[in-house]
Amino acid sequence: MNVPPVPGLLGLDHFEVDRDHPHIAIDHDVCETRCTQRSCLTVCPADVYTEHEGRIIPDTAACLECGTCVIACVPEALSWHYPDGTHGVQYRYG
Amino acid sequence: MTGTTEDFDAIVVGAGPAGCAAAYRMSMAGLSVVLIERGETPGSKNLSGGVLYSAVLNELIPGFYETAPVERPITRHTTTFLTKEASCSLDYRSAGLGAPPYNAFSVLRAKFDEWFAGVAEQAGAFVMPGIRVDEPVVENGAVVGVRAGDDVLRAPVVVAADGANSFLAQAAGLRPRNAPKDVALGVKAIIRLPRHTIENRFGLVGDEGAACSFDGEVTAGMMGGGFLYTNIDSLSVGLVVRLDDLIESGAKASQLLADFLDHPLVQPLLRDGELAEYGAHLVPESGSAMTHRLFTDGMVVAGDAAGFAINSGLVVRGMDLAIGSGVCAADAIIQAKTLGDFSAHSLSAYQDRLEDGFVLKDLHTYARAPHFLDRHQLYSTYPEFLTQLLHGIFATDGTPRQHLVTVARRAMNDSGLRMSALMGDAVAAGRSL
Numbered sequence: 001m002n003v004p005p006v007p008g009l010l011g012l013d014h015f016e017v018d019r020d021h022p023h024i025a026i027d028h029d030v031c032e033t034r035c036t037q038r039s040c041l042t043v044c045p046a047d048v049y050t051e052h053e054g055r056i057i058p059d060t061a062a063c064l065e066c067g068t069c070v071i072a073c074v075p076e077a078l079s080w081h082y083p084d085g086t087h088g089v090q091y092r093y094g
Numbered sequence: 095m096t097g098t099t100e101d102f103d104a105i106v107v108g109a110g111p112a113g114c115a116a117a118y119r120m121s122m123a124g125l126s127v128v129l130i131e132r133g134e135t136p137g138s139k140n141l142s143g144g145v146l147y148s149a150v151l152n153e154l155i156p157g158f159y160e161t162a163p164v165e166r167p168i169t170r171h172t173t174t175f176l177t178k179e180a181s182c183s184l185d186y187r188s189a190g191l192g193a194p195p196y197n198a199f200s201v202l203r204a205k206f207d208e209w210f211a212g213v214a215e216q217a218g219a220f221v222m223p224g225i226r227v228d229e230p231v232v233e234n235g236a237v238v239g240v241r242a243g244d245d246v247l248r249a250p251v252v253v254a255a256d257g258a259n260s261f262l263a264q265a266a267g268l269r270p271r272n273a274p275k276d277v278a279l280g281v282k283a284i285i286r287l288p289r290h291t292i293e294n295r296f297g298l299v300g301d302e303g304a305a306c307s308f309d310g311e312v313t314a315g316m317m318g319g320g321f322l323y324t325n326i327d328s329l330s331v332g333l334v335v336r337l338d339d340l341i342e343s344g345a346k347a348s349q350l351l352a353d354f355l356d357h358p359l360v361q362p363l364l365r366d367g368e369l370a371e372y373g374a375h376l377v378p379e380s381g382s383a384m385t386h387r388l389f390t391d392g393m394v395v396a397g398d399a400a401g402f403a404i405n406s407g408l409v410v411r412g413m414d415l416a417i418g419s420g421v422c423a424a425d426a427i428i429q430a431k432t433l434g435d436f437s438a439h440s441l442s443a444y445q446d447r448l449e450d451g452f453v454l455k456d457l458h459t460y461a462r463a464p465h466f467l468d469r470h471q472l473y474s475t476y477p478e479f480l481t482q483l484l485h486g487i488f489a490t491d492g493t494p495r496q497h498l499v500t501v502a503r504r505a506m507n508d509s510g511l512r513m514s515a516l517m518g519d520a521v522a523a524g525r526s527l
Binding site for chain 1: 133134138141142203206207225259261271274276279283325330340341344345348352361374
């Protein structure tokens with residue numbers, strides 16, 4: 001089966017985006033001084049994290065809320081919690 | 095809603111199988127229970143990478159499959175070793191598994207969890223979907239409720255059934271944050287197909303279903319495996335890979351999934367299917383549960399939150415352990431209520447019940463499985479050996495045939511498998527699985 005790249009896969013899903021309250025925040029000082037691996041760029045199954053001019057930027061809108069990044073990331077660099085109730089991904093199959 | 099009086103006998107956080115089972119059981123015993131779920135509907139945040147082994151649910155709710163939105167009773171289990179271009183399978187089928195009370199079902203969690211929460215609600219539980227619990231409320235060292243935004247709900251006991259990340263159990267000091275070796279990342283696609291196509295393609299009669307696991311090429315040599323389950327009119331296809339391996343390799347789970355779905359021997363199973371959903375979820379590594387504390391003053395932890403999952407390499411279990419632990423949690427709390435004592439000492443009955451029942455017995459039985467499965471030859475050398483061995487047996491190219499021993503020796507040489515390693519792995523497999 002021909003599988004589309006991640007944005008196409010995420011396009012299959014339903015998200016209730018909470019633009020006013022992003023649920024991911026990066027402490028760039030910690031991120032840029034203590035992390036050498038930048039695993040977030042590869043482990044996130046939704047490609048939430050991208051790098052722009054050396055800085056990691058999260059796109060919180062299409063997050064699958066698995067929590068992988070929190071475990072892979074160096075402590076203190078990432079503030080991550082679940083989106084407010086009713087927001088975020090809504091699986092129709094699961 | 096803030097106060098110092100207790101709003102409920104028990105607060106259950108998370109309306110997955112563990113939380114729903116606990117809420118149902120306690121409600122049936124007459125306790126006032128609130129079941130809080132962050133998804134807009136129960137199940138909308140949940141994703142399964144396994145099938146539901148259903149004996150425990152059938153004990154809790156006899157004949158549940160008559161009304162529950164299960165997909166297909168599983169009558170066929172296959173395990174396939176994959177290399178880049180060949181495969182070798184074990185295929186177990188039994189008509190007996192297709193008769194009540196059944197053995198296992200494929201389920202889609204958005205439907206199944208919503209049903210289960212509804213059953214708990216009918217039993218008297220107050221179901222509150224769309225509410226994210228932020229933290230436990232702790233007073234004098236005991237959990238006395240939960241905070242959700244500006245609201246505080248109070249109860250003498252909280253069941254943390256909030257999934258593999260369990261921020262509640264972490265905040266209550268019951269477990270540290272997960273390390274990459276403690277979890278695996280699962281990614282999954284739902285592929286829609288007409289039901290008769292599924293039945294024809296997988297050799298199924300009527301409502302019967304198949305559960306297929308895949309080892310080898312699927313995870314590019316990393317610890318983990320692929321799965322495919324038949325639903326009524328869709329397939330759940332995905333893979334699970336341990337997070338420490340994934341981080342180290344720099345591979346992307348989404349790409350592994352795309353490669354799996356495009357594998358020349360998997361692709362025909364999916365042909366003409368329509369992609370309908372993509373999801374990701376963490377899975378506790380079996381064995382991680384052994385290191386967690388499961389109760390404290392005013393709190394017990396159940397299901398994925400407690401790390402209750404088993405991956406034996408052949409069988410992946412989570413939902414049945416979740417339901418079993420939810421029942422044990424409920425029974426311990428019902429007992430604690432009659433004693434009027436929700437201290438850790440009283441709630442230790444939860445641990446006793448888990449150890450007396452199948453949950454911790456099974457986790458102990460498979461405790462060495464993760465260690466065994468952490469042998470990278472399982473994901474590369476063995477699939478290569480098996481497929482080369484069978485190639486040597488079945489492929490005739492006009493050259494004279496060799497005896498089986500000679501074919502096996504050549505397959506071992508070609509795949510880099512050593513006899514001493516094979517013997518060691520066989521012994522370890524016998525002990526661990």
